[in-house]
Amino acid sequence: MDEPLETRLRKIEDQLAIYQVIAAYGPAVDGLSAPGLAPLWTEDGVYDAGGKAPYESRDAVVTLLEQEPHATYVASGCGHVSSLPVVSVDGDTAVATNHSRVYQHDGEQWRVVRASANRWELVRTGEGWQVKRRTNRPLDGSAAPRELLAAAFDASTDH
Amino acid sequence: MDEPLETRLRKIEDQLAIYQVIAAYGPAVDGLSAPGLAPLWTEDGVYDAGGKAPYESRDAVVTLLEQEPHATYVASGCGHVSSLPVVSVDGDTAVATNHSRVYQHDGEQWRVVRASANRWELVRTGEGWQVKRRTNRPLDGSAAPRELLAAAFDASTDH
């Protein structure tokens, strides 16, 4: 704790800014808000949700608002929810790891139609922290989501 | 980043204090804790959960602990869970937007009996940040929850 106050404050601001990026994703996509979704990614940012080709730019990510299965989810009622992430910042890059779920309306209840592991690779830009790559893998018993989650603890235990 | 340290610190404290208000809601209502629930709202604060008349004061909000369907939810086992909110502070007022879910115990599992969009309008008071109005709309495919979520991004992209 001998770091200058400025350095300590910057670390906190970074972590909270990254929380905000991740917290904004669900409201943006469930609100069908391109103005909410676009600034979360860098212009060349990627969203790799598995199963089909990744969205390979900010513009491509925004198109998901109109694609299936998203359009059907929203029409029937859905919630994309991100959990509090584990964040590790290293200078101007960061990795955040968390869970996400998609709840879909079905009569008198909501069904969990997706529960996934997420790795968010972020960069500090002139517009704040943005997503360079998000990798999302459903927790279906396969190795990919387990390895993605375990990678949160690779670099250090200083999370 | 040329803001004074004091200003930067205050912003952080505000954001974390608002997180704490929202994080406290679920434990307060599932714990049937009036001492936990009451201080979250201003005296004239409103909780508009749709479908029936809003609770239009702190005292009214606290009565929900004894009303249906809440009493039945708690008796059978339930969890009210708020997601990490997107927070936008403007001086002594703030807006936080997030998802919430109610999980109800049903045999060997819990069913999601409500998944909602939430807009929390908060004010800075002598007792800290408190809720002036919470609007909650189930994610049932109607326009109201979509519009509520998209409104998180109306004022600016500086979230």
Add this chain to the structure above:
Amino acid sequence: MDEPLETRLRKIEDQLAIYQVIAAYGPAVDGLSAPGLAPLWTEDGVYDAGGKAPYESRDAVVTLLEQEPHATYVASGCGHVSSLPVVSVDGDTAVATNHSRVYQHDGEQWRVVRASANRWELVRTGEGWQVKRRTNRPLDGSAAPRELLAAAFDASTDH
């Protein structure tokens, strides 16, 4: 707000560090990561999940990665998700209260096989904030989880 900047900064760092401990639990257990899980507990830390004997040390907590029902959950696909906690720090100890859920993969959906109330008792150590005792009780309509949640508001309303 007449506290020194250093004191205010420390409070914020404490709260965020505690968030990170709690956020790390799910990725660690779903990623079967002993390096992720072990440093979250003190050497003599306890995890009391009810129903069977508590894990009564860090080493014991780590063994849960290989025990039932955890092993079956992970093999079939599961997510352990913690909600944003209410945190109360008192010097070198802290209490955090939140909800957790376990989502288990089942065909085209995930079922919520556990929704619980959690009390995390933490201590400041040379390795940062660590869990001295976590108590987890399923929200099954019994009094234990309700009392655990209400206890978040016992000490004060200054959360």
